[in-house]
Amino acid sequence: MSKENGIKGGLKQVLGGDLRQFVMVGAVIVALIIFQILNNGRMITSSNFQNIISGNAYVFTLSIGMVMVIILGQIDLSVGSVAGFVGMTVAITASEYGWPWWVATLGGLGIGALIGAWQGFWLSKMGIPGFISTLAGMMIFRGGVIWMSHSISRPAPEELSWFGAGSLPEWGPNTGLNNSTLLLGVIAIAAVVFMQLRKWKRLATAESKPPLWPVIVRLVVIVGVIGYLTYLFGSGNIGTSFPVPGLIVGFLVVIYHIITQHTRFGRHIYAVGGNKAAAALTGVNVSRTYFLAMFNMSILAAVAGIMFIGRSTAAGPSDGNSWELDAIAAVFIGGAAVSGGIGTVVATIVGGLFMAVLNNGLMLYGVSADQTQVIKGLVLLAAVAVDVLNKQQGRPSIFSRLSRKKAAPAEIPQEQIATESAA
Amino acid sequence: MEQDSILQMQHITKTFPGVRALDDVTMTVKRGDIHAICGENGAGKSTLMKVLSGVHPFGSYEGRILYQGEEVTFANIRASEEAGIVIIHQELALIPELSITENIFLGNEPMKGGLIDWHTARKRAIELLARVGIDIDPSIQIKNLGVGQQQLVEISKALSKDVKLLILDEPTSALNESDSENLLEILRGLQARGITCIMISHKLAEIAKIADAITVIRDGKTVESYPVVAGQVDEDRIIRAMVGRSLDQRYPEHTSNIGEVVLEVHDWRVEHPAIPGRLVCKDESFYVRAGEIVGFAGLMGAGRTELARSLFGHSYGIFQSGRLSIGGKDVKAQNVEAAIQAGLSYLPEDRKVLGLNLLDTVKRTIVSANEKAILRGPLLDSAKEVQVAEQYRKLLNIKTPDVGVGVNTLSGGNQQKVVLAKWMYPDPQVLLLDEPTRGIDVGAKYEIYKLIQQLADEGKAVVVISSELPELLGITDRIYTICEGRITGEMATKDADQETLMRLMTTTEAMA
Numbered sequence: 038m039s040k041e042n043g044i045k046g047g048l049k050q051v052l053g054g055d056l057r058q059f060v061m062v063g064a065v066i067v068a069l070i071i072f073q074i075l076n077n078g079r080m081i082t083s084s085n086f087q088n089i090i091s092g093n094a095y096v097f098t099l100s101i102g103m104v105m106v107i108i109l110g111q112i113d114l115s116v117g118s119v120a121g122f123v124g125m126t127v128a129i130t131a132s133e134y135g136w137p138w139w140v141a142t143l144g145g146l147g148i149g150a151l152i153g154a155w156q157g158f159w160l161s162k163m164g165i166p167g168f169i170s171t172l173a174g175m176m177i178f179r180g181g182v183i184w185m186s187h188s189i190s191r192p193a194p195e196e197l198s199w200f201g202a203g204s205l206p207e208w209g210p211n212t213g214l215n216n217s218t219l220l221l222g223v224i225a226i227a228a229v230v231f232m233q234l235r236k237w238k239r240l241a242t243a244e245s246k247p248p249l250w251p252v253i254v255r256l257v258v259i260v261g262v263i264g265y266l267t268y269l270f271g272s273g274n275i276g277t278s279f280p281v282p283g284l285i286v287g288f289l290v291v292i293y294h295i296i297t298q299h300t301r302f303g304r305h306i307y308a309v310g311g312n313k314a315a316a317a318l319t320g321v322n323v324s325r326t327y328f329l330a331m332f333n334m335s336i337l338a339a340v341a342g343i344m345f346i347g348r349s350t351a352a353g354p355s356d357g358n359s360w361e362l363d364a365i366a367a368v369f370i371g372g373a374a375v376s377g378g379i380g381t382v383v384a385t386i387v388g389g390l391f392m393a394v395l396n397n398g399l400m401l402y403g404v405s406a407d408q409t410q411v412i413k414g415l416v417l418l419a420a421v422a423v424d425v426l427n428k429q430q431g432r433p434s435i436f437s438r439l440s441r442k443k444a445a446p447a448e449i450p451q452e453q454i455a456t457e458s459a460a
Numbered sequence: 461m462e463q464d465s466i467l468q469m470q471h472i473t474k475t476f477p478g479v480r481a482l483d484d485v486t487m488t489v490k491r492g493d494i495h496a497i498c499g500e501n502g503a504g505k506s507t508l509m510k511v512l513s514g515v516h517p518f519g520s521y522e523g524r525i526l527y528q529g530e531e532v533t534f535a536n537i538r539a540s541e542e543a544g545i546v547i548i549h550q551e552l553a554l555i556p557e558l559s560i561t562e563n564i565f566l567g568n569e570p571m572k573g574g575l576i577d578w579h580t581a582r583k584r585a586i587e588l589l590a591r592v593g594i595d596i597d598p599s600i601q602i603k604n605l606g607v608g609q610q611q612l613v614e615i616s617k618a619l620s621k622d623v624k625l626l627i628l629d630e631p632t633s634a635l636n637e638s639d640s641e642n643l644l645e646i647l648r649g650l651q652a653r654g655i656t657c658i659m660i661s662h663k664l665a666e667i668a669k670i671a672d673a674i675t676v677i678r679d680g681k682t683v684e685s686y687p688v689v690a691g692q693v694d695e696d697r698i699i700r701a702m703v704g705r706s707l708d709q710r711y712p713e714h715t716s717n718i719g720e721v722v723l724e725v726h727d728w729r730v731e732h733p734a735i736p737g738r739l740v741c742k743d744e745s746f747y748v749r750a751g752e753i754v755g756f757a758g759l760m761g762a763g764r765t766e767l768a769r770s771l772f773g774h775s776y777g778i779f780q781s782g783r784l785s786i787g788g789k790d791v792k793a794q795n796v797e798a799a800i801q802a803g804l805s806y807l808p809e810d811r812k813v814l815g816l817n818l819l820d821t822v823k824r825t826i827v828s829a830n831e832k833a834i835l836r837g838p839l840l841d842s843a844k845e846v847q848v849a850e851q852y853r854k855l856l857n858i859k860t861p862d863v864g865v866g867v868n869t870l871s872g873g874n875q876q877k878v879v880l881a882k883w884m885y886p887d888p889q890v891l892l893l894d895e896p897t898r899g900i901d902v903g904a905k906y907e908i909y910k911l912i913q914q915l916a917d918e919g920k921a922v923v924v925i926s927s928e929l930p931e932l933l934g935i936t937d938r939i940y941t942i943c944e945g946r947i948t949g950e951m952a953t954k955d956a957d958q959e960t961l962m963r964l965m966t967t968t969e970a971m972a
Contacts, residue, residue: 320795
């Protein structure tokens with residue numbers, strides 16, 4: 038199959054099957070370089086990178102839940118309101134009722150779970166489309182925040198700022214870098230090398246062994262990028278490191294990547310989103326799958342809300358406004374399909390990163406928030422349009438259609454005839 | 461006699477890429493007749509009507525259509541409707557949320573001063589409804605009408621277009637006895653007003669009652685076309701003509717090794733999911749033994765699929781009563797997961813709509829009905845998944861370079877093998893295979909027949925539901941016939957022939 042010659046073929050082999058993901062990563066890198074030039078070197082710096090990550094961790098968290106909901110063919114418009122509601126609850130219970138910060142936080146997560154059960158109930162038991170039930174949720178919880186807070190901001194427990202914007206500790210010998218960040222980098226590199234080699238080993242069968250060199254080239258590139266990022270995040274001001282919220286997001290990405298790709302629940306999300314009727318006839322509990330996805334989404338919204346008030350040290354009545362749109366944009370830039378069945382957690386995070394870099398770069402360049410909004414809208418449209426065009430070009434060419442027809446002559450027409458009598 | 465024909469279709473040939481759906485079909489319909497067209501599912505009846513009504517536009521077929529003595533070249537349905545040819549499809553094309561009046565005049569609204577003249581529309585709707593013998597308020601929404609009345613609204617709609625030639629595709633397939641009777645009465649009334657009807661029907665009794673002429677189509681060719689006297693129709697002659705193709709060696713040789721009863725169903729009763737009171741399975745009982753391949757013969761809508769899906773974890777209709785046992789043990793599976801657990805597998809008739817997630821890969825599809833088997837702790841073991849998929853790829857000879865590719869890249873036959881593999885992997889005791897060879901080419905069919913026989917040889921009880929009688933006669937050991945939710949007959953395949961089966965499939969009286 039992969040006997041392609043020349044640079045193009047080689048490149049394909051190096052990138053592996055997931056071409057799209059690498060293109061996306063490439064786009065992020067290109068955007069970074071462009072902004073680096075436009076902003077006279079203020080883009081790719083330790084503090085700015087730390088800023089991008091901790092400033093967008095809440096969007097990444099939301100988009101992880103959102104991609105699962107969208108793969109199911111649903112949507113959750115309430116996540117911003119839910120995040121704001123939970124954040125405010127935590128702040129109020131801590132500052133006014135004097136709950137310890139961790140009790141307030143657990144309480145917030147509990148409320149997230151309750152809200153998730155509520156949203157899940159309307160979709161899975163009552164059959165109300167997510168668009169409507171979560172539109173209602175968006176209003177209910179936004180109203181709830183304002184009602185509960187009397188439109189006044191509350192201070193967030195100080196301990197939460199570590200989760201929202203904290204840094205990892207310094208320890209050990211003086212390496213010139215933050216040693217916690219260095220350790221993370223080493224772990225990440227080891228994990229990537231292990232995974233890639235294991236994948237390569239599995240592909241090797243008795244008859245054929247895929248060449249090793251593309252794997253090596255790929256590894257060199259990935260290790261280079263991770264190494265550079267480690268250096269960048271680790272070499273900031275003393276006391277700064279790869280941000281804690283980034284670590285939380287990284288942890289969530291790994292967990293949810295495993296859930297979506299390697300558990301029955303994950304398979305069922307794709308199955309229901311791809312063909313609900315077929316999934317039901319395969320023994321998938323469609324209503325439970327709907328419930329769990331919505332349930333999970335609200336819990337992640339609660340996590341996002343808590344991370345956010347930690348970073349901003351206060352909960353405000355308008356926290357979470359239009360966050361759902363940022364999360365949804367990240368999902369679609371990451372290549373998910375509105376009709377469901379397609380999308381991955383990792384691609385969504387890359388999509389979210391792209392938006393975050395764009396936002397940050399434009400801000401540094403001095404573009405106002407309103408203009409940034411216009412540009413982000415256009416970029417979303419362009420990204421999805423490129424995707425659509427790519428898929429059309431991916432259709433079999435005339436030549437391959439002709440040759441396929443020869444292989445299986447009576448296929449298509451018989452189906453056409455069959456429709457005449459289909460009851 | 462030639463001059464009083466309203467329609468002559470001459471040497472119509474229609475090919476879809478690779479297949480001849482219609483092969484030199486010629487028929488003449490006389491003005492004022494009720495002309496019946498008979499044929500098996502897929503014989504080409506509906507294609508012929510689509511050619512006539514412009515769904516397949518002029519130029520996409522060969523041959524000539526003479527209508528009222530002139531050659532016509534319809535480019536679309538609108539053109540044929542303007543000429544007075546109206547087709548009423550099997551699935552009604554009414555919009556449930558709109559009123560009767562709105563439906564009758566949809567796309568053809570009476571206008572006054574640039575606006576729709578609802579007053580006139582309503583008045584005319586009442587007149588039209590009176591012509592088909594119903595007296596109801598035309599502002600009622602379609603969704604509140606029964607199927608019988610909906611059918612009549614469709615006819616009113618046709619009448620509103622000044623129809624001269626009315627084509628009805630299986631008009632009574634969804635109707636009960638008295639509604640059918642009523643409809644036939646109305647067709648006679650239309651006939652008296654000089655409207656010519658072409659009726660496609662599977663129900664020979666109805667044809668016998670009202671047809672003035674009969675055309676039988678088989679494999680895209682006209683077999684016979686002759687005038688009859690209503691009430692004196694030779695049903696046997698029609699059946700012979702419908703099924704008269706010879707059985708060639710399209711079925712692998714096989715000797716069954718039949719054992720104990722595995723699947724037993726008693727007094728199974730299921731109600732239609734949407735129409736209260738209508739039963740899709742009427743207290744039926746049957747059994748299948750180990751190693752036995754049992755065929756379910758019935759026409760579309762007879763209740764075969766409904767029965768099978770109802771057995772499969774009540775996945776269709778509203779279960780009312782009945783007993784199901786597998787290997788002597790009562791099974792009370794109320795959902796698909798439990799049914800799979802109990803040893804049932806159901807391969808759905810429509811591969812693309814019900815059988816597959818076309819966005820998924822081959823390997824994921826193959827394990828999808830039995831993911832528990834590849835669990836390692838809470839995680840799915842992807843190495844085992846590949847191993848299982850490879851095993852079935854070899855066993856079923858699925859033509860794909862790699863089990864990691866999407867199922868949408870495979871041909872229909874190979875997709876069907878993937879679905880079959882999916883249902884073999886749970887290692888069921890009973891396989892319900894619904895139209896297992898529909899829409900796939902002859903070579904792939906042969907392979908699937910062999911697989912079915914192989915499954916039976918492993919001691920499984922296999923049910924094959926099929927619209928193709930030769931197929932059932934070719935691969936089964938025993939056949940049940942089904943008509944309108946009833947099992948109307950049971951016979952050993954060696955004693956069965958197509959004529960007998962077709963008769964049982966079109967009768968509602970159960971054999972003793």
